[in-house]
Structure formats: structure tokens, C-alpha cells
Amino acid sequence: MAKSEDPPRRATLKEVAKAAGVSLASASYAINGAGSVGEATREHILKVAAELGYRPNQSAKAMKTGKTGAIGLILPDLTNPFFPSLAQVVIQAARVHGYSVFLTDTEGSAEEEQRAVNLLVDHGVDGVIWFPIADDGPVGKLIEGVPTVVLDRNLPGYDVIQADYADGGRLAAEHLLAAGHVNIGVISGPHAASSARQRAEAAIATVRERGNLVWHVHNAYSLDLEPEVAQALESRAATAVITGADLIAIGAMRHIRSLGQSVPDDVSVVGFDDIPWAQLHTPALTTIDMPVEDMAAAAVEALIRRMSARGEPRRRVVFNVELVSRDSVRVLT
Amino acid sequence: MAKSEDPPRRATLKEVAKAAGVSLASASYAINGAGSVGEATREHILKVAAELGYRPNQSAKAMKTGKTGAIGLILPDLTNPFFPSLAQVVIQAARVHGYSVFLTDTEGSAEEEQRAVNLLVDHGVDGVIWFPIADDGPVGKLIEGVPTVVLDRNLPGYDVIQADYADGGRLAAEHLLAAGHVNIGVISGPHAASSARQRAEAAIATVRERGNLVWHVHNAYSLDLEPEVAQALESRAATAVITGADLIAIGAMRHIRSLGQSVPDDVSVVGFDDIPWAQLHTPALTTIDMPVEDMAAAAVEALIRRMSARGEPRRRVVFNVELVSRDSVRVLT
DNA sequence: CGCTGCCCATGAAAGGTTTCACGTCCTGGC
DNA sequence: GCCAGGACGTGAAACCTTTCATGGGCAGCG
Numbered sequence: 034m035a036k037s038e039d040p041p042r043r044a045t046l047k048e049v050a051k052a053a054g055v056s057l058a059s060a061s062y063a064i065n066g067a068g069s070v071g072e073a074t075r076e077h078i079l080k081v082a083a084e085l086g087y088r089p090n091q092s093a094k095a096m097k098t099g100k101t102g103a104i105g106l107i108l109p110d111l112t113n114p115f116f117p118s119l120a121q122v123v124i125q126a127a128r129v130h131g132y133s134v135f136l137t138d139t140e141g142s143a144e145e146e147q148r149a150v151n152l153l154v155d156h157g158v159d160g161v162i163w164f165p166i167a168d169d170g171p172v173g174k175l176i177e178g179v180p181t182v183v184l185d186r187n188l189p190g191y192d193v194i195q196a197d198y199a200d201g202g203r204l205a206a207e208h209l210l211a212a213g214h215v216n217i218g219v220i221s222g223p224h225a226a227s228s229a230r231q232r233a234e235a236a237i238a239t240v241r242e243r244g245n246l247v248w249h250v251h252n253a254y255s256l257d258l259e260p261e262v263a264q265a266l267e268s269r270a271a272t273a274v275i276t277g278a279d280l281i282a283i284g285a286m287r288h289i290r291s292l293g294q295s296v297p298d299d300v301s302v303v304g305f306d307d308i309p310w311a312q313l314h315t316p317a318l319t320t321i322d323m324p325v326e327d328m329a330a331a332a333v334e335a336l337i338r339r340m341s342a343r344g345e346p347r348r349r350v351v352f353n354v355e356l357v358s359r360d361s362v363r364v365l366t
Numbered sequence: 367m368a369k370s371e372d373p374p375r376r377a378t379l380k381e382v383a384k385a386a387g388v389s390l391a392s393a394s395y396a397i398n399g400a401g402s403v404g405e406a407t408r409e410h411i412l413k414v415a416a417e418l419g420y421r422p423n424q425s426a427k428a429m430k431t432g433k434t435g436a437i438g439l440i441l442p443d444l445t446n447p448f449f450p451s452l453a454q455v456v457i458q459a460a461r462v463h464g465y466s467v468f469l470t471d472t473e474g475s476a477e478e479e480q481r482a483v484n485l486l487v488d489h490g491v492d493g494v495i496w497f498p499i500a501d502d503g504p505v506g507k508l509i510e511g512v513p514t515v516v517l518d519r520n521l522p523g524y525d526v527i528q529a530d531y532a533d534g535g536r537l538a539a540e541h542l543l544a545a546g547h548v549n550i551g552v553i554s555g556p557h558a559a560s561s562a563r564q565r566a567e568a569a570i571a572t573v574r575e576r577g578n579l580v581w582h583v584h585n586a587y588s589l590d591l592e593p594e595v596a597q598a599l600e601s602r603a604a605t606a607v608i609t610g611a612d613l614i615a616i617g618a619m620r621h622i623r624s625l626g627q628s629v630p631d632d633v634s635v636v637g638f639d640d641i642p643w644a645q646l647h648t649p650a651l652t653t654i655d656m657p658v659e660d661m662a663a664a665a666v667e668a669l670i671r672r673m674s675a676r677g678e679p680r681r682r683v684v685f686n687v688e689l690v691s692r693d694s695v696r697v698l699t
Numbered sequence: 700c701g702c703t704g705c706c707c708a709t710g711a712a713a714g715g716t717t718t719c720a721c722g723t724c725c726t727g728g729c
Numbered sequence: 730g731c732c733a734g735g736a737c738g739t740g741a742a743a744c745c746t747t748t749c750a751t752g753g754g755c756a757g758c759g
Binding site: 378379380390391394395398400401422423425426427428429430431 | 714715716717718
Binding site for chain 2: 043088089090091092093095096101102103110111112114116117118120121124125128133134135136137138140148149151152153154155156157178256283287309310313314315
């Protein structure tokens with residue numbers, strides 16, 4: 034802002050107290066609704082405070098109480114459309130509880146994740162909601178001492194919010210099997226993520242039972258495909274492929290199309306996550322829907338609880354997923 | 367975190383000083399690289415600090431210096447894929463300058479915007495990057511006293527980062543005209559946003575010059591179309607439509623398709639923003655590309671400058687846009 | 700009428716850091 | 730051999746708030 038040369042310092046509590054002709058302590062009590070203040074005095078103080086446009090200095094408050102009223106949200110990659118809606122819900126839910134959120138995007142790098150956490154704890158966040166990049170890495174050590182809930186991964190010792198990934202993998206596989214597919218390929222998410230492994234393992238197990246797993250490859254959570262994934266697709270061995278994420282599914286569909294094949298006529302694809310794009314894509318993507326909003330809200334709730342009751346045993350809540358059937362799967366006659 | 371019952375308090379500067387056998391002042395100087403401290407002493411202090419795992423208490427620091435090392439980012443709607451990439455760049459750029467970012471999502475509501483700002487200034491953010499919902503509303507008053515740069519809107523008195531919307535509108539119209547379209551409709555963004563008006567006005571002016579503006583309607587920045595927009599589309603009076611945002615374009619294409627018409631064979635569509643979906647959509651969307659990343663980086667830079675030089679005259683920087691031609695426009699023969 | 704207790708209100712300390720103003724000691728120049 | 734001044738280091742105040750311990754006054758009870 035190029036307006037005022039001299040930033041008009043905000044009124045301090047001391048000034049309010051003076052203006053109201055009461056002590057600092059009374060002013061503080063009146064404003065925080067604590068302590069014992071006469072009804073008349075309280076109202077008077079409040080009025081004066083309002084006139085002066087008093088806003089408490091959070092830094093000072095934080096120094097006394099150790100509570101900053103801020104929570105940190107650590108996400109891998111805002112660019113993956115899965116995360117913004119998560120962030121949105123977290124931000125809102127936090128706001129209704131009076132918290133602001135520091136959002137950091139770790140860009141998929143473990144060092145960034147480390148730095149992000151440091152920055153956050155330096156700022157004295159009261160709690161952290163963390164969507165880890167990988168299961169290993171410089172995990173637990175970092176967040177020592179700050180209430181934390183972990184999304185997606187079942188990290189020991191933390192409160193955890195997850196979806197039933199295994200069930201999702203199974204659902205995807207069964208859907209394909211039921212549609213008459215036999216030769217099925219699997220593109221799972223990064224090795225490092227247990228949630229990705231769970232999806233894949235369940236899918237693979239199910240496929241093996243009643244069908245034929247023709248290949249299994251890994252890919253980052255990204256539109257861009259690794260060479261080995263592209264090759265698998267090019268082998269044309271599968272009539273259907275299960276992917277570990279919608280983003281991967283969309284990447285795969287692009288590649289399939291570039292091979293001159295059609296989805297779903299030549300090959301069927303099922304995704305995971307049900308990101309907004311899924312239904313906008315042509316063909317609309319059959320995928321596994323996770324209740325992201327609910328999960329985000331649950332994370333905030335869990336964090337609030339954890340912040341006020343540090344001693345409690347950890348909890349783990351698992352949300353159900355469901356298959357939403359759209360146009361990317363062909364049923365074989 | 368369900369781990370430690372007793373949060374292991376972090377070491378304080380005083381403790382570091384004592385452990386190192388120096389005064390508080392020296393410790394402070396050593397750690398901040400300020401003041402005059404002997405080389406040997408400094409190293410010693412740093413070593414001790416590291417051993418104790420000392421991390422400065424930002425709240426206390428903030429109280430002294432008035433600087434929190436945090437900036438606020440106020441965005442209308444994370445759900446619009448235009449914003450996450452913006453947010454991502456801002457967060458990263460801020461981080462390299464040592465700032466953390468409070469992200470708030472105002473959900474398109476002016477009251478939320480108000481509350482968000484309050485929360486932010488209460489937290490004592492050093493600066494704010496603000497993407498306003500509308501030009502009017504409870505604007506300038508709110509951010510009084512906090513360095514602010516505004517994105518997208520040319521709010522008087524603030525540093526401003528924009529794209530050349532008018533040029534974008536013109537480009538879009540010319541592209542259609544050059545492709546032989548005559549009867550053109552325009553779906554612009556919300557009235558309240560001057561950036562939306564600029565796009566539309568330039569487009570309309572250009573269309574009028576050499577073609578025929580068959581209708582002009584407004585729509586929120588959303589996939590969902592207002593009734594009047596749907597009606598306009600249903601009139602089938604236009605062979606091409608210019609939209610104020612890719613999101614609107616995609617919504618329009620869906621509707622057009624639901625009418626049994628084809629994009630681009632029956633009607634051509636051009637978007638604005640070049641969000642990630644644009645090129646993934648089928649057909650890939652011809653649109654106006656804004657250099658979001660550059661703009662976000664510029665915003666952070668402008669804010670940093672503003673924060674250290676409050677007196678300077680305001681600046682306004684306007685980025686060029688360009689048309690990216692894809693598959694949603696048919697050239698008439 | 701005096702005392703017990705309660706209600707209100709206040710002074711003051713504490714919390715972790717930065718930074719000003721000052722002191723000590725040593726070095727080098729004359 | 731002295732003194733000026735630089736280099737290094739320190740004590741203490743200040744930032745704004747919360748909260749503990751304390752005190753004054755008044756009502757009601759005995």
C-alpha cells in the first residue's frame with residue numbers, strides 16, 4: 034500500500050485501559066471475558082476499545098500463552114487438483130474455530146518438507162495437518178512437540194485420517210472384472226507412499242483371483258508418464274487399466290489416445306480420487322470417490338481435539354470410498 | 367501427535383547465552399549476524415545454539431520488531447483451478463525470501479473477505495497479497511496500515527499486478543473474426559469485476575467493428591451457467607462464443623454439447639486464463655494465456671519491495687497475454 | 700456494631716527477544 | 730610511554746499481553 038507514510042500504529046491495550054480509566058488488568062479481563070469485572074465497567078471498556086479500533090496483538094498474546102491461533106497445513110502439491118479442495122475445506126473449518134492456516138506446498142521434495150516444517154514450528158503454530166510425501170523420509174522427528182494429524186498415511190504415533198484405499202483398489206478391480214475384462218494392467222502411485230501401495234495391492238490381488246494381471250508399473254502423481262508406463266501401455270496387452278490416481282488416469286488416457294486407440298472402446302481406464310476433472314474429461318472418468326471434504330473436516334476436528342487434550346490415545350479414522358461409474362469403462366459383451 | 371505428554375520446551379536464547387557463557391545480547395547478535403561479536407565467540411555461540419537445538423521464538427521476535435515473517439494471501443476460490451498455481455508460486459517465492467504465507471480463501475463472499483482480512487492483520491502479517499472479489503465492497507479501509515499488493519484489479523492507492531485484459535479480449539475476438547466467424551456471443555465474468563469488464567468490452571468493441579455481436583451475458587467464474595447464459599446458448603444465434611474465463615468456457619462447452627451441438631464444428635469457443643484443464647479438455651481449448659506464475663512472482667517481489675520502502679510511489683505492472691490456439695475454434699472456409 | 704467473605708479492581712511480574720548506551724581492554728601511532 | 734579510538738562485550742529497557750496475588754469496600758450475618 035502506497036498510502037500512509039506513517040503506519041498509524043494500532044491501539045494497544047494499555048491505551049484502551051488509560052482511555053477507559055481502568056487498569057491494564059481490568060481491560061484485559063474485560064476483553065477476554067475472563068476474570069471478574071463489573072458489568073458496567075466491562076461494557077464501558079468494550080465500548081472504548083471499539084472506538085479506538087483496538088485489536089489484540091497476537092504476537093504478544095502468543096508470547097504469554099504459547100498459543101498463536103494458527104495451524105499449519107503441509108501439502109505435497111497444490112498443482113494436483115486433489116489438494117486445493119482439501120485445502121479449502123481445511124481453511125474454512127479452521128476459520129470457524131478461530132484459526133488461521135499457514136499453507137505450505139512442499140513440491141514433492143523431502144527437503145522442502147523439512148524446511149516447511151521448520152518454518153511452521155518457528156512461527157509457533159498450535160498444530161499441524163500434514164499430508165506426507167512418503168512414509169519414510171525425515172518424518173516424525175520434525176514435528177516433535179506440535180500436535181499433528183496426518184492425512185493419508187498411517188504414521189505410527191500420530192492421529193490419522195485415511196480412506197479405505199484397499200477397498201478402493203478392490204472396487205476398481207471388481208468393476209472391471211464384472212465388466213468382462215480379463216487382461217488388466219495396473220499403474221500405481223509412487224512406491225514410497227503406502228496409500229499407493231495399498232490401492233495397488235488390493236487391486237492386484239483381486240485381479241489375480243479372477244483375471245490376469247498383465248503388467249504393473251509405477252508412476253508419480255502426475256499427468257506425465259514414466260517411460261516404463263508408456264511402454265506398458267504401448268504393449269497393448271491390457272484391455273483395461275487401473276490407476277492409482279485420476280491424474281495418472283488422465284495422463285494414461287492421453288497416451289492411449291495418442292497411440293490411436295480409444296477409451297473406452299479399446300481400453301478401459303479407472304482412476305482414483307474423483308478429482309473435479311474426472312467428470313469433465315471426455316470420456317468422463319470412472320473412478321473411486323474419496324470424501325475429501327469430510328476427510329479435511331475430520332482432520333481439523335481431530336487436530337482441535339488433539340490440541341486441547343494432548344494426552345489422549347491416538348485415533349485413526351478411515352473413510353469409506355465408493356466407485357463412481359462413468360464413461361471410461363467399456364463393458365464387454 | 368499422541369506422543370509426548372510433556373512438550374519438551376524449546377531452548378530459549380537466554381539458555382543458549384548461559385550455556386555459552388556469554389550475555390544475552392551477544393547471543394542475540396551472534397545469531398542474527400548483527401552487532402559486533404568476535405569471530406571465535408560467534409562460532410562458539412552458534413555451536414552451542416545448534417547443540418541445544420535453539421530455534422528463535424518468532425512471537426517474541428515479532429513483538430520486538432513488529433515483523434512476523436508472515437504474509438497473507440487472500441484468494442477468492444481455491445476451487446477455481448486458476449488459483450492454486452498462483453498460490454503455489456506465491457508460497458514458494460515467499461519462502462525463498464524467508465516468509466511463510468497465511469492463505470485464506472474467501473469463498474466469493476465479501477463478509478468472508480472482511481473476516482479474512484481481520485484475522486490476517488490480527489496475526490500481524492507483514493504484508494498482504496490480495497486478489498479481490500469485486501472492485502467495490504469493503505475494500506481499502508480494511509487493509510489500512512499493512513503493505514498490500516493487489517492482483518487483477520486496479521485498485522487506487524495500491525501496488526497492482528495485472529494482465530493486459532483488454533488486449534486479451536481483443537485477441538480473442540480477432541482470432542474468431544480471422545477464422546471467418548461473424549455472429550459472435552460473449553459470456554463475460556461477473557459485472558462487479560473490472561477485469562472481467564475490460565475483457566468483455568475490448569472483445570465486444572472488436573466484434574462490433576467487423577462482425578456481429580449477437581448477445582452478451584454474464585456468468586460467475588464457475589462451471590455452472592446462469593439461466594440467461596444457457597438461454598443465449600440455446601438460441602443458437604452465434605457460431606462462436608468468447609468467454610471471460612476458461613471455467614466458463616468449459617461450462618459452456620458442456621452445455622453446447624448437451625444441446626446436441628459440437629465444439630468446434632457447430633460453435634467455436636475461446637476461453638481466458640489458460641488454466642491447466644484447458645489443454646486437457648476435449649476439444650482442447652483455445653484461450654488467452656496469462657503468465658500466472660510470473661504475475662505471482664511479481665506480486666511477491668512487489669510486496670517485498672513495498673514492505674521495506676513504504677514511502678515509494680505505487681507501481682502498477684501489466685503483463686502481456688497471448689492467444690494460444692488449440693482445437694475449440696473452427697476456421698470457416 | 701463488628702467481622703467474615705465476596706465482588707471488583709489493581710499492581711506487578713513474566714514471557715523471549717532486540718537494541719541502545721555504555722564500559723573494558725587492547726592496539727597502534729606519536 | 731601515553732593516549733585515542735576501535736573492537737568486543739554487557740546490562741537493561743522496551744515491546745504487549747496475561748495472570749497471580751493482593752487490597753479495598755461493602756453487604757449481610759451474628
